[in-house]
Amino acid sequence: MYRYDEYDREFVEQRAKQFARQVERRLAGELSEEQFLPLRLMNGLYLQLHAYMLRINVPYGCLNTTQLRKLAHIARVYDKGYGHWTTRQNMQFNWIKLDDMPEILLELASVEMHGIQSSGNCIRNITADEYAGVAADELEDPRVYCELLRQWSSLHPEFSFLPRKFKIAITGARHDRAAVLAHDIGLRLHENDSGESGFEVFVGGGLGRTPFVGKSIRDFVATRDILAYCEAVLRVYNQLGRRDNKFKARIKILVHEMGAAAFAELVEKEYEFIKDGALELAKEEVERIRMHFAPPAYESLPDVSPALESQKAEDTAFATWCKNQLAAHKQPGYAIVNISCTPIGKPPGDIACDQMEALADLADEFNFGELRVTHNQNLVFTDIRKQDLHALWQKLVPLGLSTPNHGLITDTICCPGLDYCALANARSIPLAEKISERFADQERQEEIGEIYLNLSGCINACGHHHVGHIGIVGVDKKNSELYQLMLGGSADENASLGKILGPGFDEDGIVNAVEKVVDTYLEIREEGEKFIDTYRRVGPGPFKENVYRAPA
Amino acid sequence: MPLLKDGKLTDDPFVYVDGDAEIPADRAIIVPLARWKSDRDALRGRSAGLGVRLKSDESPAEIADDLDSLAVVALDFPVFKDGRSYSSARLLRERYGYQGEVRAVGDVGLEQLHFMQRAGFDAFEIDSDDPEKDWQTAQGDVSIWYQPTGDGRPTVAQQRKS
Ligand code: SF4
Numbered sequence: 001m002y003r004y005d006e007y008d009r010e011f012v013e014q015r016a017k018q019f020a021r022q023v024e025r026r027l028a029g030e031l032s033e034e035q036f037l038p039l040r041l042m043n044g045l046y047l048q049l050h051a052y053m054l055r056i057n058v059p060y061g062c063l064n065t066t067q068l069r070k071l072a073h074i075a076r077v078y079d080k081g082y083g084h085w086t087t088r089q090n091m092q093f094n095w096i097k098l099d100d101m102p103e104i105l106l107e108l109a110s111v112e113m114h115g116i117q118s119s120g121n122c123i124r125n126i127t128a129d130e131y132a133g134v135a136a137d138e139l140e141d142p143r144v145y146c147e148l149l150r151q152w153s154s155l156h157p158e159f160s161f162l163p164r165k166f167k168i169a170i171t172g173a174r175h176d177r178a179a180v181l182a183h184d185i186g187l188r189l190h191e192n193d194s195g196e197s198g199f200e201v202f203v204g205g206g207l208g209r210t211p212f213v214g215k216s217i218r219d220f221v222a223t224r225d226i227l228a229y230c231e232a233v234l235r236v237y238n239q240l241g242r243r244d245n246k247f248k249a250r251i252k253i254l255v256h257e258m259g260a261a262a263f264a265e266l267v268e269k270e271y272e273f274i275k276d277g278a279l280e281l282a283k284e285e286v287e288r289i290r291m292h293f294a295p296p297a298y299e300s301l302p303d304v305s306p307a308l309e310s311q312k313a314e315d316t317a318f319a320t321w322c323k324n325q326l327a328a329h330k331q332p333g334y335a336i337v338n339i340s341c342t343p344i345g346k347p348p349g350d351i352a353c354d355q356m357e358a359l360a361d362l363a364d365e366f367n368f369g370e371l372r373v374t375h376n377q378n379l380v381f382t383d384i385r386k387q388d389l390h391a392l393w394q395k396l397v398p399l400g401l402s403t404p405n406h407g408l409i410t411d412t413i414c415c416p417g418l419d420y421c422a423l424a425n426a427r428s429i430p431l432a433e434k435i436s437e438r439f440a441d442q443e444r445q446e447e448i449g450e451i452y453l454n455l456s457g458c459i460n461a462c463g464h465h466h467v468g469h470i471g472i473v474g475v476d477k478k479n480s481e482l483y484q485l486m487l488g489g490s491a492d493e494n495a496s497l498g499k500i501l502g503p504g505f506d507e508d509g510i511v512n513a514v515e516k517v518v519d520t521y522l523e524i525r526e527e528g529e530k531f532i533d534t535y536r537r538v539g540p541g542p543f544k545e546n547v548y549r550a551p552a
Numbered sequence: 553m554p555l556l557k558d559g560k561l562t563d564d565p566f567v568y569v570d571g572d573a574e575i576p577a578d579r580a581i582i583v584p585l586a587r588w589k590s591d592r593d594a595l596r597g598r599s600a601g602l603g604v605r606l607k608s609d610e611s612p613a614e615i616a617d618d619l620d621s622l623a624v625v626a627l628d629f630p631v632f633k634d635g636r637s638y639s640s641a642r643l644l645r646e647r648y649g650y651q652g653e654v655r656a657v658g659d660v661g662l663e664q665l666h667f668m669q670r671a672g673f674d675a676f677e678i679d680s681d682d683p684e685k686d687w688q689t690a691q692g693d694v695s696i697w698y699q700p701t702g703d704g705r706p707t708v709a710q711q712r713k714s
Pocket residue numbers: 415416417418421422423424425428456457458459460461462463
């Protein structure tokens with residue numbers, strides 16, 4: 001993965017000191033809370049219901065074990081002993097004291113980490129396919145460009161006070177695991193007819209109150225021009241994005257109001273001026289960065305491991321785990337391993353400091369000292385020798401990190417909700433736990449198959465409910481918690497937004513409704529159909545009928 | 553409001569003429585864009601210094617052809633978090649090659665100085681007890697920049713090459 005050089009290190013240290021100075025000015029009353037707010041946001045510090053929340057960037061989800069141990073240390077010393085993986089592949093601590101911040105930032109800087117731009121109206125952590133560099137279906141490793149974009153966007157002198165936050169995601173694979181169509185800018189790496197690599201550019205996707213699927217505004221931007229093209233998009237947005245209404249300030253509204261074609265035209269005009277200028281990527285710099293993502297020292301192995309096959313045959317629990325948690329690797333004899341941080345009946349994405357430390361040890365032992373955070377709030381070991389899978393699994397079991405629910409209904413995405421968040425209408429974590437318990441039976445989950453169930457505590461949609469196959473959102477009705485049910489969303493290359501099925505439910509009601517939806521699917525599905533396929537074939541009708549039928 | 557120019561407190565030779573107010577003879581003035589548009593020829597004929605103030609939603613493209621006549625372009629920050637004028641400053645410097653003073657006015661303070669400098673501002677009407685100290689603080693804060701802008705400072709990528 002990318003390692004800082006002296007410049008990157010100096011940059012983060014300077015910023016940590018700068019924030020220490022800003023905190024001092026705030027505590028001395030030289031800065032008002034209003035002036036301090038954007039500064040602390042720019043360093044990842046939110047004020048939540050009960051305490052400050054600190055969000056720490058994990059650039060495009062890549063983490064090494066030194067960093068993970070540092071996060072564990074921060075959780076133990078400055079928080080309540082655990083942290084939380086977010087849908088932007090970041091780590092979030094929910095119980096931070098303002099006075100501790102300068103020290104925490106210096107600790108983070110010592111392991112090449114920070115919270116810069118993890119919140120505020122600026123370009124946020126760039127996200128990517130969690131299997132980047134190793135996926136069997138990958139065309140090109142997107143991390144090189146993630147890193148170039150990360151550096152370009154770090155405290156950009158022009159784009160640090162945008163109308164609203166700005167999220168960029170990149171995929172380099174055929175199957176989109178980075179939800180690029182749900183981002184302000186989504187980039188899809190591909191080759192043009194002459195074999196040159198570049199990006200298809202989508203803009204204006206996003207969830208929140210007014211969800212949109214991103215629109216393609218250019219089929220191909222050569223990779224060397226990508227910073228220039230993004231600068232053009234950002235400049236148009238910075239100048240024209242709405243600032244009169246916070247809820248209409250995202251680029252998706254601008255693109256929607258003026259139309260994607262008109263927006264694209266403005267970008268092209270701007271791009272004409274910028275292109276072939278100082279932002280053009282120099283080959284040496286791209287190659288320098290590419291070196292950081294060189295594959296680790298793989299052994300040449302046969303793709304089938306006889307040891308693994310016999311271990312699976314002997315141990316059904318292990319076989320179940322393998323069936324659900326593994327993904328195909330580029331390199332023969334290796335596997336990508338998904339590690340669930342969403343165990344049955346527990347808060348999705350939470351991780352304790354002891355678990356972090358144990359995982360760091362395991363990643364050192366089995367995975368070249370690195371790991372990934374996914375936007376589904378789980379972790380990935382990218383490079384496990386197939387013959388080591390059983391040993392790894394045996395060590396994951398006692399840590400509570402062996403739940404075999406990857407891509408299944410209990411592997412929910414869930415926002416913090418009313419337990420932490422000042423904006424929430426309803427609790428989301430306890431509901432996710434309840435649903436998870438209802439579907440705890442492993443055989444039944446597997447029988448149901450792939451379902452993404454996403455849950456948000458309010459319409460701001462931090463839990464991505466619009467793009468869950470099943471989406472749930474908390475709404476406020478006469479001061480009681482009420483949940484709405486949506487079906488048919490999807491975040492991949494065939495992205496779609498879920499539609500509300502009908503009137504909302506209370507907490508028990510929504511769990512029952514989800515179950516009826518699932519039962520309906522099981523009843524009517526055709527051979528080989530996943531839930532989303534069936535929904536797309538039949539529409540909401542049969543589901544609605546079953547969910548809202550009066551009890552006999 | 554104190555004027556900080558190139559890091560030093562200076563007397564501001566310019567006065568603002570708002571709306572339809574009378575134009576003082578022989579004084580350097582800064583007028584709003586609307587006034588510039590309506591009285592362009594008369595204003596051009598004066599011998600004293602002249603500037604135009606753009607609100608954050610007014611594009612510098614509006615004055616791109618007039619820049620030779622202008623000693624100052626003042627760009628407005630109605631609130632701290634309104635970042636449009638950063639784009640305006642870069643366009644003035646980098647697209648239109650403007651060499652005169654680009655002045656930040658409105659909600660301007662220490663914490664924005666480094667962004668503004670890099671975007672092309674060289675003068676600041678800054679709300680502070682000690683603007684020169686703020687300037688020093690801002691200079692000491694950061695020396696690492698990733699993005700190329702018109703101020704010509706070497707970026708990290710350029711430094712790596714050398
Ligand atoms: S979706 Fe709403 S409740 Fe959940 S974290 Fe976001 S703002 Fe808070």
